[in-house]
Amino acid sequence: xxxxxxxxxxxxxxxxxxxxxxxxxxxxxxxxxxxxxxxxxxxxxxxxxxxxxxxxxxxxxxxxxxxxxxxxxxxxxxxxxxxxxxxxxxxxxxxxxxxxxxxxxxxxxxxxxxxxxxxxxxxxxxxxxxxxxxxxxxxxxxxxxxxxxxxxxxxxxxxxxxxxxxxxxxxxxxxxxxxxxxxxxxxxxxxxxxxxxxxxxxxxxxxxxxxxxxxxxxxxxxxxxxxxxxxxxxxxxxxxxxxxxxxxxxxxxxxxxxxxxxxxxxxxxxxxxxxxxxxxxx
Numbered sequence: 001x002x003x004x005x006x007x008x009x010x011x012x013x014x015x016x017x018x019x020x021x022x023x024x025x026x027x028x029x030x031x032x033x034x035x036x037x038x039x040x041x042x043x044x045x046x047x048x049x050x051x052x053x054x055x056x057x058x059x060x061x062x063x064x065x066x067x068x069x070x071x072x073x074x075x076x077x078x079x080x081x082x083x084x085x086x087x088x089x090x091x092x093x094x095x096x097x098x099x100x101x102x103x104x105x106x107x108x109x110x111x112x113x114x115x116x117x118x119x120x121x122x123x124x125x126x127x128x129x130x131x132x133x134x135x136x137x138x139x140x141x142x143x144x145x146x147x148x149x150x151x152x153x154x155x156x157x158x159x160x161x162x163x164x165x166x167x168x169x170x171x172x173x174x175x176x177x178x179x180x181x182x183x184x185x186x187x188x189x190x191x192x193x194x195x196x197x198x199x200x201x202x203x204x205x206x207x208x209x210x211x212x213x214x215x216x217x218x219x220x221x222x223x224x225x226x227x228x229x230x231x232x233x234x235x236x237x238x239x240x241x242x243x244x245x246x247x248x249x250x251x252x253x254x255x256x257x258x259x260x261x262x263x264x265x266x267x268x269x270x271x272x273x274x275x276x277x278x279x280x281x282x
Contacts, residue, residue, distance in 0.1 A: 016104035021128070024100060024119045027109070028132040034141075035093045036114035043115060048088050054194050055186065059089055061201035067091070070137035070173035071204070074164045074225050076157040076233060077146035079183035083117070085199050086144055086178055095136045096144035097129055122149055130167065137171045144178075147222065147229075157233050165213075165221030172209030175225055177202040179232030200232040 019027075051057040065071065073094065075086055083096045093116055100119040103109040120129035133143045145167065147160030168175050182197035205228065207221055 018100055019103055019109075019119065024103075024121075025128060027103065027113050028118050028128060030113055031095055031116060031118045031132060032135055035095075035116045039111070039114040040093055040116070044087065047084055051085065051088055051197065055182070055197040056194075057085070057088065058196070058198040060198065061203075062089055064201045064203050065090055065176055066174060066204060068140070070140050070171060071142040072137065072164065072168055072171075072173050072175045073142060073144040073178050073201075074147055074160075074175050074229060075144060075178035075180060076229055077148050077151050078180060079151065079187065081183050081186070082146070082180050083144060085180055085183060085197060089178070089199055089201055090142060092142055094142045094144050095133075097133065097146075099150075130163065133167055134171055137167075137173045143167075143173075147226065156238065157230065160222050160226045160229075162215065162218040162222045164225060165223075166218035168205075168207050168221055168225070169210040169213040169218060172207070174204035174206045176204045177225055177228035177232060179229050179236060179238075181233065181236035181238050198236045200236055202228045202232055 073086060073090075075082065083094070083098070086096075087094050095116040095118070097120040098112060098117045099122050102112060102117075103119050118129065118132050120126045133145070136143050145164045147164045148158040149161050150158075164175070167173075179200045179202075180197070181199070182195055185195045186193050186197070205225060207224075210217065213221075
């Protein structure tokens, strides 16, 4: 007999188990063969016009994306739509890592894998996912990395992990910092609302190739990449991060600043940056 308020186990929706390592490796191997061209170009032909009309998609900095060769896209992560929005920036197929939980359902697993997604075990040092990312880059394709490791909302963008720096050093591929803004406002429960979405690509950053980079070196490279993403976030009207670069977004792009976010001061030099006139007079 069930206690009051208890829910029978059969009444609840059973959660599918995570994929084991062999199943994840099979998905990695399929990505190694490339995207499913029929699925990829069909989905792109539908989503790209939809984004332009429904989300008034603004794409800034597409000229910074290399037309050939390996490229790492390092982007902030706000919504499940981010990979699709970033895909609309490039004229080439993009491959991206996604949390392993998204591959539990067979149909969703096939769909995402056909679009170039491969699973990663978040929270653990998933060497298999990084090996697949390196293989994609070595054959001259593009990989999307979300250095935050998970979706960050609400507020500013989160802190990056050093994996993107390690990947850049191991492969020598240029890194394009990408900022997505507005996708966190389009979904409320099941409803997809029309909301302005902007995506911005910065100039590619290049780093020397290192065979076995240390953790300190990977962290240092990541610390060079992430401020470029933060600058893009602020320029698109996003709030400054908790530890951010200290730039008021309303000063950079007043027309894109959220309601009620007015500039607090002008861009004047700080007191410490002003020339010491007494010293000049001596």
